Amino acid sequence: xxxxxxTLNELLVANLARDLRDGELGFTGLATGSAxxxxxxxxxxxxxxLARRLHAPNLTVLLAGWVHNPDLAALDxxxxxxxxxxxxxxxxxxxxxxxxxxxxxxxxxxxxxxxxGVQIDRVGNINSVCIxxxxxxxxxxxxxxxxxxxxxxxxxxxxxxxxxxxxxxVEKVDYVAGVGYPGGLEGRKxxxxxxxxxxxxxxxxxxxxxxxxxxxxxxxxxxPGVDIDxxxxxxxxxxxxxxAVPVTPAPTSRExxxxxxxxxPRGILIGNGPRAG
Amino acid sequence: MSIxxxxxxxxxxxxxxxxxxxxxxxxxxxxxxxxxxxxxxxRPMAFVRELVRQRRKxxxxxxxxxxxxxxxxxxAGAVRRVETSYVGFEKYGLARxxxxxxxxxxxDVVDYPELLSWDRFRASQENLxxxxxxxxxxxxxxxxxxxxxxxxxxxxxxxxxxxxxxAPDVVVLHALASDVYGNVIFPPYRNLPQNLDLTxxxxxxxLIVTVERIVSENFLRRHSHLVEIPSVRVSAVCVxxxxxxxTSMLGRYEDDxxxxxxxxxxxxxxxxxxxxxxxxxxxxxxxxxxxxxxxGSRLASLFQVDTQK
Numbered sequence: 001x002x003x004x005x006x007t008l009n010e011l012l013v014a015n016l017a018r019d020l021r022d023g024e025l026g027f028t029g030l031a032t033g034s035a036x037x038x039x040x041x042x043x044x045x046x047x048x049x050l051a052r053r054l055h056a057p058n059l060t061v062l063l064a065g066w067v068h069n070p071d072l073a074a075l076d077x078x079x080x081x082x083x084x085x086x087x088x089x090x091x092x093x094x095x096x097x098x099x100x101x102x103x104x105x106x107x108x109x110x111x112x113x114x115x116x117g118v119q120i121d122r123v124g125n126i127n128s129v130c131i132x133x134x135x136x137x138x139x140x141x142x143x144x145x146x147x148x149x150x151x152x153x154x155x156x157x158x159x160x161x162x163x164x165x166x167x168x169x170v171e172k173v174d175y176v177a178g179v180g181y182p183g184g185l186e187g188r189k190x191x192x193x194x195x196x197x198x199x200x201x202x203x204x205x206x207x208x209x210x211x212x213x214x215x216x217x218x219x220x221x222x223x224p225g226v227d228i229d230x231x232x233x234x235x236x237x238x239x240x241x242x243x244a245v246p247v248t249p250a251p252t253s254r255e256x257x258x259x260x261x262x263x264x265p266r267g268i269l270i271g272n273g274p275r276a277g
Numbered sequence: 278m279s280i281x282x283x284x285x286x287x288x289x290x291x292x293x294x295x296x297x298x299x300x301x302x303x304x305x306x307x308x309x310x311x312x313x314x315x316x317x318x319x320r321p322m323a324f325v326r327e328l329v330r331q332r333r334k335x336x337x338x339x340x341x342x343x344x345x346x347x348x349x350x351x352x353a354g355a356v357r358r359v360e361t362s363y364v365g366f367e368k369y370g371l372a373r374x375x376x377x378x379x380x381x382x383x384x385d386v387v388d389y390p391e392l393l394s395w396d397r398f399r400a401s402q403e404n405l406x407x408x409x410x411x412x413x414x415x416x417x418x419x420x421x422x423x424x425x426x427x428x429x430x431x432x433x434x435x436x437x438x439x440x441x442x443x444a445p446d447v448v449v450l451h452a453l454a455s456d457v458y459g460n461v462i463f464p465p466y467r468n469l470p471q472n473l474d475l476t477x478x479x480x481x482x483x484l485i486v487t488v489e490r491i492v493s494e495n496f497l498r499r500h501s502h503l504v505e506i507p508s509v510r511v512s513a514v515c516v517x518x519x520x521x522x523x524t525s526m527l528g529r530y531e532d533d534x535x536x537x538x539x540x541x542x543x544x545x546x547x548x549x550x551x552x553x554x555x556x557x558x559x560x561x562x563x564x565x566x567x568x569x570x571x572x573g574s575r576l577a578s579l580f581q582v583d584t585q586k
Contacts, residue, residue: 032368066469080368083318083468083527085581098472099395106411125415129388130379134421140379140386142365142372144418145342148390152412177388179415191414192436 003253009043009273010259011223012202014251016047016158019200022056024111025103027154029146030064030082035162036116039202042078042269043160044114049263050255062110063087065146068094068102077268105153108195113154115147119173120159122237123215124180124198126151127173134175144177151178156199164203170236184215205231207248221248224277250276293459293514297327297564300485300513304328304447307335307357311398311443311477312346313450315470317367317532320346320524321451321487323517323564329353330558339443341394341473345524345540348372351384352550353558359384360443362391369537373544388418393440395473400442401480407439414438448481450474451521452506453529455488456497459511460504464528467505471527478506487517489529517564519576530579536571 020026026048031040041063048061049072063070064082071091079086088095096102103109117128118141128147132138150157157178161168180198181188188197201208201217209220219239222231224247232239251259264270301324304310314320325346328336335357338347342363350356352374364375364386378384389397393410400408409428413419414436419427424441452474454462461478463471478484486506491514497504519526523536543553561567568576 033370081532082316082367083470084525084531085528085584088466088468088527089584095468097466097468099392099469105392129417134417136383137379140376143361143363143386144388144390144416145363146391148413148416148418149392176415176417176420182415188415193412193414 002250003256004250006251006256006276007270007273008204008223008276009038009270010251010256011248011276012043013047013050013259013270014255015207015248016043016200016202017050017054017255019158020048020051020056020059020112023058024056024155025060025062025109027062027065027110027113029115030079031116032080037078037080038270039160039162040114040116043202044158045072046259046263046269050258053258053262054255063092066096066101067092068096072263072269075268105149108153108155110153111155112158112199113150114158114160115150115178116160116162117147117177119168119170120161120198120201121170121173121180122217123182124159124201124210124217125173125176125182126159126178126180126198127175128177129175131174137174147178151180151198152193152196154196156196159198159201161201161203164205165234166236169201169203169234181210181212181215185212187215205234219245221246223248224250290458292457293508293511294457294491295513295515297323297487297515297517298331300324300515301327301331301333303483303485303512304333304336304449306333308446309337309339309444311339311445311448311481312343313448313474313477314346314521314524315473316342316363316365317344317369317524318470319451319474319521319526320344321449321517321520322346322349322522322524323520323567324449324451324485324487324515325349326558326564326567328355329554339397339445341391341398344372345537348374348544351375351378352544353554357385358387360387360389362389362394366537366541369541373541374550377547387422387424389440390418394443395476397440397443398476398480400440401444402476406442408442409437410440411435411437443480445477445481447483447485448477449485449487450478451487451517451526453488454490454492455486455511455514456492456494456508457514458494458508459486459514460497460501460508461486461488461506461511461514462492462497462500462503463505465503466528468527475505478510483512484510485513485515486511487515487520489518489520489526491516519568520564522568522571522576522579528583529581531581533571533575533579535575
């Protein structure tokens with residue numbers, strides 16, 4: 001049964017969870033700052049946990065890149081430090097404490113990951129390094145971190161963008177930290193990228209997916225209540241014909257009850273978000 | 278078999294404990310330095326402050342993920358170039374001296390991916406000039422870095438890139454304890470930052486370790502299973518209790534959140550940061566004076582409950 005009263009966070013979680021498959025290994029880093037932490041860490045964690053409880057009991061969750069299958073119920077808050085006693089002492093199944101460790105990115109052990117940046121562009125390239133010319137940037141950001149690996153070594157990448165505006169969803173990124181589909185799948189192959197790449201881009205307004213053959217981001221679904229003119233104005237490139245694009249499917253009441261009653265009963269992870277629609 | 282000439286004289290084993298001021302002399306202007314720790318965790322900050330005090334210039338910081346260690350050196354005018362995957366303060370936000378130096382002065386930043394940054398040290402550990410990397414095609418990491426060269430894997434024909442080894446001239450770490458000879462003890466439970474420190478320690482022949490305390494030779498020999506860096510690998514040991522402050526020392530003390538915030542606030546402007554340096558680094562003549570300035574009650578509040586496995 002489809003629910004009618006749910007939050008935007010719950011909408012994103014339910015739709016992401018449906019995309020995750022049994023037996024996979026899902027990687028999430030530990031983002032900090034409230035919006036980034038929600039999109040890049042909390043929503044992915046709840047989505048993976050929801051998939052585990054519904055259709056993917058053998059999915060392995062990697063929190064902060066090193067904690068395997070953490071007991072989310074034992075959290076008092078979303079951790080804001082990658083290496084402190086809260087994560088160290090969080091009950092889990094295995095801890096990656098050194099590199100190389102329990103899994104190998106280069107063997108393709110990570111099925112999918114969640115990442116974020118300051119810009120993503122039409123071909124799916126992502127940027128976390130700078131705005132403007134790299135040699136003397138207008139704004140210098142943190143650096144590529146693990147994004148090159150996310151976009152080339154993971155089986156697929158879910159790009160979590162907490163802000164959807166024409167400065168973040170752009171025609172062309174100022175720095176390519178992770179590679180999408182320039183020249184399409186053939187173009188990726190020619191660059192030596194054997195697998196992987198962005199799968200979906202998740203924003204507060206819509207889900208994007210990719211026409212991978214053509215190397216182009218397209219709108220997969222528009223969240224309930226989002227105005228199409230606003231969506232166009234908030235995006236840095238032409239979205240084309242949106243007439244046939246569906247509304248993002250609502251969570252089912254079963255999905256909602258598992259999220260609310262079992263995974264995040266205290267609202268520590270995705271609680272208090274705005275209502276969808 | 279001849280008897281060594283100095284045997285009769287009773288040659289004494291070299292003790293490696295030095296003052297921070299003397300050990301900082303092992304870091305030459307213009308050298309490549311790798312600074313232990315990871316992101317905002319367990320950085321050898323007492324040593325970094327000593328480098329600032331000695332007005333070191335022209336350093337290349339080569340790292341994996343960097344934060345206040347590099348930001349402070351940049352703000353003090355000690356850095357010419359940075360090679361890493363990240364300079365930022367995680368929950369404390371962006372690194373302001375780093376940002377200003379990039380945006381205003383065009384600081385030379387060579388961006389590397391995170392795991393490959395670690396692999397560059399693994400290359401040095403194995404005395405290799407490069408590390409082979411798949412998956413970099415199409416990135417600006419490659420486009421903007423003439424030291425990364427494409428090649429074809431001779432065995433598989435796969436396209437790869439050769440990344441230059443990290444090749445630090447000097448490595449400095451902060452660790453738990455050592456004896457006077459430089460046998461360095463690590464805690465039995467080590468997380469990624471401490472294990473990265475071990476990779477750093479094994480990739481360079483000039484290694485400086487600052488430690489929370491010096492232990493006796495007998496204590497050390499009873500705990501030799503914890504010695505991950507033996508004396509033979511160590512150039513100098515410096516005693517620096519709370520030597521990672523204001524960063525955390527995993528399993529021992531937390532990061533000093535109030536001090537971090539003061540640093541972040543001060544470094545919003547050049548003037549503010551100069552005042553910070555005057556107050557906490559340049560205006561003090563030693564690490565002991567720094568600890569007194571931070572204050573005993575503050576430091577005492579940072580100790581963690583020891584639940585280490």
